[in-house]
Amino acid sequence: MKLCIIGAGHVGLVTGACFAEVGHHVICIDNDQRKIDMLAAGKIPLYEPQLEELLSRNIAAKRLFFSNSVKAGVDASEVIFLAVPTPLRADGTVDLSCIEQVVREIAPALGAYRIIVDKSTVPVKTGEKMAEIIQIIRRHNAASTLFDIVSNPEFLREGSAVRDTLHPDRIVIGSSSQRAIALMRKIYEPFSAPLLITDVNSAELIKHAANSFLALKISYINMVARICEANKADVKKVADGIGLDKRIGRGFLDAGIGYGGSCFPKDVATFIAICQQQLGRPFGLLREVQKINDTQLEYFISKIRGALQVLEGRKIAVWGLTFKPDTDDIRNSVAVALVNLLISEGVIVQVYDPKGMEKSRRLWAKTAARFASSPLEAVQGAEALVIATEWKEFTSVDLREVKARMQAWFIFDGRNLLNPSVARQFGFSYYSIGRF
Ligand code: UGA
Numbered sequence: 001m002k003l004c005i006i007g008a009g010h011v012g013l014v015t016g017a018c019f020a021e022v023g024h025h026v027i028c029i030d031n032d033q034r035k036i037d038m039l040a041a042g043k044i045p046l047y048e049p050q051l052e053e054l055l056s057r058n059i060a061a062k063r064l065f066f067s068n069s070v071k072a073g074v075d076a077s078e079v080i081f082l083a084v085p086t087p088l089r090a091d092g093t094v095d096l097s098c099i100e101q102v103v104r105e106i107a108p109a110l111g112a113y114r115i116i117v118d119k120s121t122v123p124v125k126t127g128e129k130m131a132e133i134i135q136i137i138r139r140h141n142a143a144s145t146l147f148d149i150v151s152n153p154e155f156l157r158e159g160s161a162v163r164d165t166l167h168p169d170r171i172v173i174g175s176s177s178q179r180a181i182a183l184m185r186k187i188y189e190p191f192s193a194p195l196l197i198t199d200v201n202s203a204e205l206i207k208h209a210a211n212s213f214l215a216l217k218i219s220y221i222n223m224v225a226r227i228c229e230a231n232k233a234d235v236k237k238v239a240d241g242i243g244l245d246k247r248i249g250r251g252f253l254d255a256g257i258g259y260g261g262s263c264f265p266k267d268v269a270t271f272i273a274i275c276q277q278q279l280g281r282p283f284g285l286l287r288e289v290q291k292i293n294d295t296q297l298e299y300f301i302s303k304i305r306g307a308l309q310v311l312e313g314r315k316i317a318v319w320g321l322t323f324k325p326d327t328d329d330i331r332n333s334v335a336v337a338l339v340n341l342l343i344s345e346g347v348i349v350q351v352y353d354p355k356g357m358e359k360s361r362r363l364w365a366k367t368a369a370r371f372a373s374s375p376l377e378a379v380q381g382a383e384a385l386v387i388a389t390e391w392k393e394f395t396s397v398d399l400r401e402v403k404a405r406m407q408a409w410f411i412f413d414g415r416n417l418l419n420p421s422v423a424r425q426f427g428f429s430y431y432s433i434g435r436f
Helices: 010-021 033-040 051-060 070-076 097-109 126-138 161-166 178-187 200-230 235-243 264-279 284-308 334-344 357-364 375-379 392-396 399-405 420-425
Strands: 002-006 025-029 064-067 079-082 114-118 147-151 171-174 195-198 315-319 348-352 384-387 410-413 429-431
Touching: 002 010, 002 070, 010 025, 010 051, 010 064, 010 161, 025 070, 033 064, 051 064, 051 161, 070 097, 079 097, 079 178, 097 114, 097 126, 114 126, 114 178, 126 147, 126 200, 147 171, 147 178, 147 200, 171 178, 171 200, 195 200, 200 235, 200 264, 200 284, 264 284, 284 334, 284 384, 284 410, 284 429, 315 334, 315 375, 334 348, 334 357, 348 357, 348 375, 375 399, 420 429
Parallel strands: 002 025, 002 079, 025 064, 079 114, 114 147, 171 195, 315 348, 315 384, 384 410, 410 429
Antiparallel strands: none
């Protein structure tokens, strides 16, 4: 089928490349010409496993194209996907100006019937607003014969986005039009995942409800970790024990220094704001989720303070800067917040991240922070090592070598990555989250 994706960011690019991979003809549109040129040359402006090879393969097969013209995309495609940013405003509501702008560009370009599919994370009832904008611009009610709106939320995770898109748990299609649903079924035919057909509002709500629930699981286990710690219990074992219950599941029960990134913090805040606006009361449960997450870093730093006594002037290595492994994304990263806090307390930080160094450099260019080119270089002369992101490569670093390079032997493992007894066997004072 002929598809167009407007917005060549993380979601748009991965979605476009995966649709091309399963045989569709895809045009990715972005208003950033530099990005378009870069993509057309097969280069990607972000790190995402498998994405570059997928792009090159599908560009070469002439199934994947790039353009800066919305009109060209609308003319050439039966289905138009929107994957544009929907950032958070200070009051917790979502800034929908990019969606509105794109819809305003699509409306006059509509000739024959088109389906406009929203993939961006939006508050419930955004689909209705999109339809209203198009109808106003076209100034007649026959508009419904020209287009249908579909909500098709994405559930991909950064770092495993290609795999998540090609092998999703489920595909949600929200629409009131049988014609649109039939075409959407056809697009997703090559994907072997359960299809859930809903109305537009329900599909939009599924996205916020799912992300908020995952964030809730993380805050839940982080609080359980604090209780474990007070009782010399092991949060990993507790998570295994409750996770084996199929009704609960083990996923997203890894305790740590809190969730970050561009989705969970934003989506929890939005869901709280939606509840406040529509029901006149806050979503108290989610406020508590936020509160636990907001205090988790301080809870972790207090362990460092407690063990080292004085932070000022100390040399501390930090492994991990990205908000999660297998990405170069440092937006809303708790690891970055941690480094900022350490710097503000006068610590000389020596940082290393497998993919996040480039984007981090400018953050601390004017500080005494040192940028290492390997985990071992980062611990050179350090008095403590802090693990802030759960990169797998950190588990294979030789702890004997780490110890030989350090001046004092403290490890603060904010992601429960290392085995406590192994770290202690090497002579480290080892601190983690909810384990002894
Ligand atoms: C999240 C959702 O998982 C995706 O399903 C969704 O499509 C995406 O948001 C989105 O809305 O676009 P993402 O933000 O890429 O994906 O990353 P996650 O893997 O969900 O991790 C988010 C944060 O939670 C990270 O900081 C991670 O370290 C933390 N986390 C995750 C934990 O602290 N514990 C866990 O057990 C799992």
